[in-house]
Every structure is written in C-alpha cells, then in structure tokens.
Amino acid sequence: MKRSKIATLSAESIEENNMGSPRFSKSFFVVAAVALLISASLYAQPTAYRLDSFESFMANARAAVPADYMAQADSRVKDGSAFEDMRQHLLGLYDGITVTHSFLLSGHAFDCVPIEQQASLRQYAGNKVAAPPPTSQRMEQTRSEDAPIAASQAAFNAVDGFGNSTRCEAGTIPMRRVTLDDMTHFATLRDFFAKHRGSGEDGSDPMGARGNGDVHHYAFTQQNVKNLGGHSDLNLWKPYVNLGKGDAMSLSQHWYAGGSPNQTAEIGWQNQPAYWGTEDSVLFVYWTADNYQSTGCYNLECDGFVQVAGDWYFGSNFDHYSKVGGSQYYFEAEFYLYQGNWWLGLGGEWVGYYPVSIYGGGQMAHHATVVQYGGEVAGSGHWPPMGSGKWPSKGYKYAAYQDQVWYHDTKGNEIWTNLTLEQPDPKCYKDAGLEYDPTQFYFGGPGGGGC
Numbered sequence: 001m002k003r004s005k006i007a008t009l010s011a012e013s014i015e016e017n018n019m020g021s022p023r024f025s026k027s028f029f030v031v032a033a034v035a036l037l038i039s040a041s042l043y044a045q046p047t048a049y050r051l052d053s054f055e056s057f058m059a060n061a062r063a064a065v066p067a068d069y070m071a072q073a074d075s076r077v078k079d080g081s082a083f084e085d086m087r088q089h090l091l092g093l094y095d096g097i098t099v100t101h102s103f104l105l106s107g108h109a110f111d112c113v114p115i116e117q118q119a120s121l122r123q124y125a126g127n128k129v130a131a132p133p134p135t136s137q138r139m140e141q142t143r144s145e146d147a148p149i150a151a152s153q154a155a156f157n158a159v160d161g162f163g164n165s166t167r168c169e170a171g172t173i174p175m176r177r178v179t180l181d182d183m184t185h186f187a188t189l190r191d192f193f194a195k196h197r198g199s200g201e202d203g204s205d206p207m208g209a210r211g212n213g214d215v216h217h218y219a220f221t222q223q224n225v226k227n228l229g230g231h232s233d234l235n236l237w238k239p240y241v242n243l244g245k246g247d248a249m250s251l252s253q254h255w256y257a258g259g260s261p262n263q264t265a266e267i268g269w270q271n272q273p274a275y276w277g278t279e280d281s282v283l284f285v286y287w288t289a290d291n292y293q294s295t296g297c298y299n300l301e302c303d304g305f306v307q308v309a310g311d312w313y314f315g316s317n318f319d320h321y322s323k324v325g326g327s328q329y330y331f332e333a334e335f336y337l338y339q340g341n342w343w344l345g346l347g348g349e350w351v352g353y354y355p356v357s358i359y360g361g362g363q364m365a366h367h368a369t370v371v372q373y374g375g376e377v378a379g380s381g382h383w384p385p386m387g388s389g390k391w392p393s394k395g396y397k398y399a400a401y402q403d404q405v406w407y408h409d410t411k412g413n414e415i416w417t418n419l420t421l422e423q424p425d426p427k428c429y430k431d432a433g434l435e436y437d438p439t440q441f442y443f444g445g446p447g448g449g450g451c
Helices: 054-063 066-070 080-093 119-124 137-145 189-193
Strands: 102-105 108-114 172-176 214-227 229-235 247-258 263-271 282-288 330-338 341-346 349-355 368-379 400-408 414-416 420-422 430-432 441-444
Touching (some): 054 080, 066 080, 080 189, 214 400, 214 430, 214 441, 229 247, 229 341, 229 368, 247 330, 263 330, 263 341, 330 400, 368 441, 420 430
Antiparallel strands (some): 108 172, 214 368, 214 420, 229 330, 229 400, 247 263, 247 368, 263 282, 341 349, 400 414
C-alpha cells in the first residue's frame, strides 16, 4: 500500500462552521519520525527503589498471609479469600518459570522469562510457539521507507540504576512483574484484571465498561465490516491524569471486536497512574471474551497473550512524547488473525499473539465484525484530557491523530478503511477529519468537571 498523508491543519486553514466541525485545508504533511525507545528517566533509579531477586520475590509470595497486606493503608483487598485468590494466581503465573535475570524500569521490576515458559503457552498451546504471518506489504514499506527511524521499543540505556542489563537474553522476553502489592490495590483479582472499571454516562456501558463509580467517555471512529484485524499509526501523547481531582485514565487504541457478549483484541497507549505507577503513557495490549465481565487482562498478567519478541516492554513507557506545537511521535500497530492466532505487529515486527482458544468458540475465534480506533477516558466527577487535550480542529502538532488506518478483509487483503465518526460526548471530546480521507482522523478534548 502506498503511504497516504494526513491533512495539515493550521490557524490559517481551519475555520469552525456553524455545527462546530472543522473545515480542513487541502495541504498535507508527512508524519514526524517515530522514536519508540523507553525513557532515559527509567534508569535514573531513586535510591528508595529496590529490586528483589526473583527467588526472593517468589519466596515472599509463598509465605504471604492476608494480614501482611490488608493492614496497609493503600490496600483495597476485599477479604482474606480475595487475597488468597490473588496469591494463588501469582504463584500459578510464575509456576515453572526460570528467570534469566531481572531489572528495573520506572521503579517496577521486569523479569526475563523464556518464551516457552509463559503461562499462556502452558495453558493453551503445550509450550509450542506458533509460526508468525508472512511480512505484510505494509511492514515491508515500514522497513524501506522508515529505515533511519527506530521502529521497535527498546531500552534507552543498557543498564538500570543498579547495573542490571535492561535487555533480555535471546529466547526470552521482558515480563513486568505482577506483585501482591499491585493486586491488593484492588478489591478482587477480577477487579485487578479489569480494563474498564466504570460505566457509561447513561449507565449503558457503551463499549463494555464495568460499573464501580468511574464514568467513561469516548471519541472514536469505526467501520462495521468482517475483518481479520487492522492497522494504524498512533500519535503518542502524555495527557495529565489528575488523580486528586477524580481523573482515572486516558488512552488511544484500536479495538477489533465482535459477538454477543462482546469479544475484543485491543492495542494502544494508556495513561493510568494508579495502575502503572507512572504519569507517563505506557504500551498495553488487552482482550476480553465476555464484554469485560469475567475474562481478560492487560499484557501478560493472566493467560492470554503470548509474547515472542524481546525488545518490547508492555506496561512501560517511551522515550519521547509529542509536544503541542512541537515534535510529533507515533508508533505503528497491527492485528492480524492468522492460522488461529490474533498476531500483534508493532513497528513492522510480529511481537506476539492471542490464541483464538481464549474466545471459547465465539465470534473472535473466526473473525471480527467491527474495527474501531480512537480515544477513551475515565473519571469520577472530573475527566482527564484525551489525546493532546486539544480539540481535533487544532490539527497537526496540536491535536492527537491516528493515520494509515486499514483493515484485513476475510481473505487477508489490506483494505483502506471507510470510517465514520462516533463521538457520544462532544461537550468534552470530539473526533474529526474524515471529510478528506476516511483512513485518518484527529480526536481529543480537554476534559474537565462538566463532562
């Protein structure tokens, strides 16, 4: 596919019409270079941080009792039974794993785990790693057109603040350590796994949100079409999520979905400080087989995703973020259902996959029926910025965007999308830009207390 270009928007080329929609100029720009490296700040480790060896970490988990955690001021665990569910999950997640070495990123431990020892392979594939799809036409273009640009997420420094290598050995992948401290910030194990811990404005849970106080708002685009996945370049931002005011989360992502109850495979960046322990946006992948009710989790935190590439750090951040009026950064993401697995591509590399068996014979075991791209936020009484925090009419260098949006049809062909705008909360968030090209759009908004 030939790389298209997204319309340039400037103060001189944009006007608001009577409906409040942007009017675009016919000039174009080439998207700024992507740099997907982890922040150098990750490696300036404060002395307060500590890195327990994997053996010590597991020994502590085996010996842990509810009283050790339930008495902590930040503990939200429901009761002793809920704590034991968490502890048993942690022990099962790491059962049989031999960690080659560990290191710190942004104050959180990562362990280098042999690919074949991941929980998802033990559960779904008998420790046999699936063969990846052939390199797509788009991936070939990424390598040829963007050769000078870092196209994979990689450690900025070779070592962490304690001298540990931040690169995993060949045949291993970096796994963000799941701890009892992390899990006991939530009432139950299912609450810890849940991506959506809120409800729609009218209580309808528009995209699978689960109700416990947070309200979710969206500005996204979609196309109802049978598909085997799709692709976009995601403009990378770091919106400020103010926990003190009630903000909870802000993200940009893809959804590939279908069935009833809704089943999904999702990829994007997310800023959720209470979950990830950082104010930076991090890389994440997520799935659900039953509309977020009892299945699904982030990254490698439960059975589901199988990671095969060692130079991507799920749950960690990036070295650069776009600046309003300044340099712009993005990363490329793709899903493709190939030979019974939903393969994830990042920066032109097949990184891992979801086996279709996680969907229990449901719609996503065969194909998806809708592609969706855009933004989502959550909060309680106050909501964070979406994207850059600027309205989509502000355009390039000001508003967040997704570009190069296409899908795989059921024969595996790469088809440019014909997206429509879905913006149920236009008071605080909008998307725009499809007038000139239905394969690229701007989205976002300032959020605030009146959403």
